[in-house]
Amino acid sequence: MEVDKGKGEAEETRKVAEADRDTVTLKSSDGKLFEVSKEAAARLSTVLAGMIAGGSIDDNGTDLKQIGSEALENVVDYCNKHANSIPSAALISSSISFNTAPFKEPEEWERKFVDRLSHDALFDLVEAANFLGMERLLDVTCHKISEMMKGKSPDQIREVFNIKNDYTKEELEEIRQELAWAFYDD
């Protein structure tokens, strides 16, 4: 009886300690572990916020089977940088009003953050941000992709992103006939 009580108390203290920890551990699909500030993770990702609130965070590393280590490293890097750079009040209000508020231009550090990524890493990061419900990171990565597309013809977009053209000649001709109007500058 006495022993059991003691064990229960130990369990309790361990749980309290866990709740007090200010980081969470995330595990990528290939088994690598990453530490991220709990406060930043909850603030930037709706999915992680839900997991933290629901107590489904695993102390030994929460499994994120859909995200590779490279993308997760970038996610964690972004969260940690974000935690240091933007006052939280401004950020919370911007994430709540996201659907109605116009897109806010990326900050200088966010620009640098996405500029150093390869195409593959950038696309993987978009997928990870989408999976984790990180609206701001989606905004920033998609803004980068839109800059890469801006003013480009379909041919040039295929070249930049290495996409195979699966239209037949006839189909493209059919579309072109419908596009009777054209811009002077194109």
Next chain:
Amino acid sequence: MEQKKARAVEEPAWLMCDDALTEVFRRLPARALAACRLVCKSWLSVLTDPHFIHEHLGRSQQKLLLFANDRVSDRLLTVVLADDIKSMYQLWRPAASRSVFVHNSCNGLLCLGDSTGAVEVLNPTTGESLMLPMPMYTAGSSQFSSCNWHCLGFCPKTREHKVVHFYPGAHIDSFKVRCEIYTIGAGFWRQVGSFRGAPTDRGVHVNGTVYYLTKFRYIASSRINCLNLETEKFDEMVLPPRKSYGGHCSLTELEGKLCLLVVDGVLEGPRRTLDILMLSSDDKQSWTPRYHFYLPWFMHSCYFTPKHTLFHDGKIWVQLLARNLYCFDPTSSSEELTIAWPELEFPFSTHTFIESIVPLRKDYFIKQIQ
């Protein structure tokens, strides 16, 4: 690392699930999406999804569009589009020399007309256009005709775009008007019927309904006729009670609501004013005075209401003459119109406009994709 490189050579680099791809597209402007439609079929299928198109439309910012014909070139039909940040761009169409004008604009589409009565629907953002078959009644049309006009509208429920055409009946009967409808994607005009009361002005499209004024003897006995684009049924409303309807009144759309413009004042009296009454969307009876301002001095002896009165960016934009655009700021204490643009070298018409990727055909190879 080497493995990664090898993958990029063998397969397309863009390996993104539709979900994430949609997130990227949601954040791109319509001009960029127009090019994306032609990149590959899987992109096209995301970009022609009606739910996506209308969600994207809802996020786009409204622009002010100035439309003009460029008369320099003979073999090309060129139109000049200018937006409120004063950047201009030109659209051209080969082997066409007619001048065109804009009947109206809806969801990023322009309903264009010419002097022969032909109608073309154009999406200037994608460059896609659709020439409608000649309407049954083709006595030509003009930008200013009140008895023969077209209006493009949208039914939110069925997500269909429809062009309505009002024209006089076969026997010249000033109390009858005929109506036909063309649903984009259908390929033909349908007769809807003949109705009592000839329009005194062109129609206005507000949220799935086309409204137009009909006059019986006096302005005060005018009716507002409404054609619901979903049910294609007619209804009518009386004008709100008012001490006097002065010189003239007309309809317009401001802030997504139907508005009545009333020019007040007598010929030799004080300066004329423009009153704008707004109809509450859930009650067909309740009109509230919304804006009131003075017309400029040169409008002193003028009876007509301005053709293009629009709401954009918190201000009322009024086109009084062919080359001038005026602006009224409701937040300022002044009741005067100010000049919004310096006088342009060419005549233009003003419209509110949203860049969109609304397609003009129903099945962009969707069948082949599935």
